[in-house]
Amino acid sequence: MEMERATLAIWKERVENELDRVVMFWTKYSHDSQHGGFFTCLTKEGHVYDDLKYVWLQGRQVWMYCRLYRKLQRFHWPEILDAAKAGGEFLIRHARVAPPAKKCAFVLTRDGRPAKVQRTIFSECFYTMAMDELWRATGDPRYQKEAVEMMDQIVYWVRVDPTGLGQPQLSGTVKADPMAVPMMLLNLVDQLGEDDDVMSRKYWELGEWCTENILKHLQRDGKVVLENVTVDGKEIPGCLGRQQNPGHALEAGWFLLRHAIRQRDAERKALIIEKFILQPFQSGWDTENGGIFYFQDADKFCPTQLEWDMKLWWPHNEAMIAFLMSYNETRDPMLLQLFCQVAEYAFEKFSDPEHGEWYGYLNREGKVVLNFKGGPFKGCFHVPRCLYMCEELFKALLMTS
Amino acid sequence: MEMERATLAIWKERVENELDRVVMFWTKYSHDSQHGGFFTCLTKEGHVYDDLKYVWLQGRQVWMYCRLYRKLQRFHWPEILDAAKAGGEFLIRHARVAPPAKKCAFVLTRDGRPAKVQRTIFSECFYTMAMDELWRATGDPRYQKEAVEMMDQIVYWVRVDPTGLGQPQLSGTVKADPMAVPMMLLNLVDQLGEDDDVMSRKYWELGEWCTENILKHLQRDGKVVLENVTVDGKEIPGCLGRQQNPGHALEAGWFLLRHAIRQRDAERKALIIEKFILQPFQSGWDTENGGIFYFQDADKFCPTQLEWDMKLWWPHNEAMIAFLMSYNETRDPMLLQLFCQVAEYAFEKFSDPEHGEWYGYLNREGKVVLNFKGGPFKGCFHVPRCLYMCEELFKALLMTS
Numbered sequence: 001m002e003m004e005r006a007t008l009a010i011w012k013e014r015v016e017n018e019l020d021r022v023v024m025f026w027t028k029y030s031h032d033s034q035h036g037g038f039f040t041c042l043t044k045e046g047h048v049y050d051d052l053k054y055v056w057l058q059g060r061q062v063w064m065y066c067r068l069y070r071k072l073q074r075f076h077w078p079e080i081l082d083a084a085k086a087g088g089e090f091l092i093r094h095a096r097v098a099p100p101a102k103k104c105a106f107v108l109t110r111d112g113r114p115a116k117v118q119r120t121i122f123s124e125c126f127y128t129m130a131m132d133e134l135w136r137a138t139g140d141p142r143y144q145k146e147a148v149e150m151m152d153q154i155v156y157w158v159r160v161d162p163t164g165l166g167q168p169q170l171s172g173t174v175k176a177d178p179m180a181v182p183m184m185l186l187n188l189v190d191q192l193g194e195d196d197d198v199m200s201r202k203y204w205e206l207g208e209w210c211t212e213n214i215l216k217h218l219q220r221d222g223k224v225v226l227e228n229v230t231v232d233g234k235e236i237p238g239c240l241g242r243q244q245n246p247g248h249a250l251e252a253g254w255f256l257l258r259h260a261i262r263q264r265d266a267e268r269k270a271l272i273i274e275k276f277i278l279q280p281f282q283s284g285w286d287t288e289n290g291g292i293f294y295f296q297d298a299d300k301f302c303p304t305q306l307e308w309d310m311k312l313w314w315p316h317n318e319a320m321i322a323f324l325m326s327y328n329e330t331r332d333p334m335l336l337q338l339f340c341q342v343a344e345y346a347f348e349k350f351s352d353p354e355h356g357e358w359y360g361y362l363n364r365e366g367k368v369v370l371n372f373k374g375g376p377f378k379g380c381f382h383v384p385r386c387l388y389m390c391e392e393l394f395k396a397l398l399m400t401s
Numbered sequence: 402m403e404m405e406r407a408t409l410a411i412w413k414e415r416v417e418n419e420l421d422r423v424v425m426f427w428t429k430y431s432h433d434s435q436h437g438g439f440f441t442c443l444t445k446e447g448h449v450y451d452d453l454k455y456v457w458l459q460g461r462q463v464w465m466y467c468r469l470y471r472k473l474q475r476f477h478w479p480e481i482l483d484a485a486k487a488g489g490e491f492l493i494r495h496a497r498v499a500p501p502a503k504k505c506a507f508v509l510t511r512d513g514r515p516a517k518v519q520r521t522i523f524s525e526c527f528y529t530m531a532m533d534e535l536w537r538a539t540g541d542p543r544y545q546k547e548a549v550e551m552m553d554q555i556v557y558w559v560r561v562d563p564t565g566l567g568q569p570q571l572s573g574t575v576k577a578d579p580m581a582v583p584m585m586l587l588n589l590v591d592q593l594g595e596d597d598d599v600m601s602r603k604y605w606e607l608g609e610w611c612t613e614n615i616l617k618h619l620q621r622d623g624k625v626v627l628e629n630v631t632v633d634g635k636e637i638p639g640c641l642g643r644q645q646n647p648g649h650a651l652e653a654g655w656f657l658l659r660h661a662i663r664q665r666d667a668e669r670k671a672l673i674i675e676k677f678i679l680q681p682f683q684s685g686w687d688t689e690n691g692g693i694f695y696f697q698d699a700d701k702f703c704p705t706q707l708e709w710d711m712k713l714w715w716p717h718n719e720a721m722i723a724f725l726m727s728y729n730e731t732r733d734p735m736l737l738q739l740f741c742q743v744a745e746y747a748f749e750k751f752s753d754p755e756h757g758e759w760y761g762y763l764n765r766e767g768k769v770v771l772n773f774k775g776g777p778f779k780g781c782f783h784v785p786r787c788l789y790m791c792e793e794l795f796k797a798l799l800m801t802s
Contacts, residue, residue, distance in 0.1 A: 043703075052639060108573060115571060116571070170498070173515075239453075304451075304773075307708060363764060369765075372703050
């Protein structure tokens, strides 16, 4: 017990210091003071190597800044809130491809012209997250209205009629349900309902729907989490059906766990920790080199993704959150050990002590292969979200242990 | 000179034997005798791990089989021609998404239902290649009609009106000309015009247009080949503009070189060998580990493609063809040495002496990372095309040297 307390105290300090260095990196290098929004294509030293603005990453950074501003006293800086507001206003002005229609672009030019559109809901989801958190940080009801209106549009696309997304209907396309959709929505249910009874009630049934639709990805008598299943929860033949993404399962795990904690559902909590957290980690951890594989195939065929054996930063962030949250619920020392195992690997391999922030992409052996700090899919999100959540969990643990 | 002759003889035998083993692999494992067409998702041992049919790979295998049947006496097997015909008929029946419109799918289910459509011209290009070669192998004019009608549709999309491809028009999208389009068309000009004065004349001007549109990718005073430039031949800012793909430049190199040989343009030949063959190879060859990088950035930033430092099979195939064809034109021993350098690496690292065919995907250090023989982008094409073309070049060289 004393040992565990010491471990908690040491890691609390490590994640706090690391979060400071990460936030410093983004505040120093990523702000576009001319147009609002953020540069996210940044070299290891913080130089801008491309000025495109990926809407996922714009929304995520607005969310992250507001969350830090709102929850941690030491980030209650006007500079952070101003940058978040400028990012939010940039999104309100430019994210929609053809306003008033709500479909958002995937990439914008630096000055906000749409460059690419994806036929999915994710740009809109990160828009919603950004607006809701911006409302909470500023109190400006305009942002909450933006959030709720976009949320309702997303739910309509997912549950009523996807026509507005523009996905082609082809006779040979398998109607695959990707786990990302209910995951993302469950995350939004959590976001919009925080300390808000009206919103919690509004989205209660959606939360149940999301949980059910994530749980249906647990297949083969509970042995594997598959990324894509049929609408009625059956396995899909071929590579698409066998695809596993351990980091994604771990992220789904802590989304589900938070939901089960709020519902005070002990049985569900135990199931999630076993099937969505421990099991995907055991399958995804590379016992030879350390680190979590990016993709796997449930029948042990070689995945067709060229990057399948690479170690990406974000699965390690999700694993850290998942294990620490699980430990906070159960106080099972094995879960704290697993947190330490992942965190040691991550701090050693991804973190850059010289310039701050983490590298994102290592090869199987753990060597940095892409040496930038931000890119089309890596911005100010997974690393600081993980460090902030772990910091909060450590505080809670140290108070009660 | 004697040394060179010995080298030529040794390599002629090596590529002949390798081609036999490669063809054996595909004829043994890839034929779908039930629906026609080919399984291309094959494990290292030749087992089918997915039965989706990628239209690029279907068209390419039809083309490859017909070419081998037609040009090399030892492959003049009814079995090969029958499989090619069954593949061609499968494409005629199923490749078009909504016949009589000519837009083709990117992937079909095993029984031919469209599963995915790309908003580009490449499925249609490989359809055209397949039909033209099938006409040459069988003499059936129905196939030539298919080829020419599809070709004319492609040219219309590229040079008159791309609306039928369904690409969205967005105000922030850079009008980037990818080098792949004129490359592919130049290859088709070559294909359709072989020993055919009428067709050669019909597509003569198109060949000039292609050449010009490939050459405009030579940028920065002739120092680099960039994958994407503006319509009027200027560099595009950002990652997209700086993107280099050495294997693709080498492939463009030998397409251009063939064209210049037919035009008897000595000055052009020298330019191509220097700028599209030697220069991209010098920039793309990994002097530390051997092998050709997949992507590079013209300003030495880290590419954003996760697979940028991997060694893929096909750039090595293209380099082998490019160097041997250049040597055949110039008899410069340095070019034969470069052929040997690439071929030694490729035979050692990619070829599988146990089960036949080549692995496709190595890490930077040259270790196999994806151990299948065929996948969504690797079928019966680059390896046998390279071996067949090298065999023909060796024969010509040994006859005249």
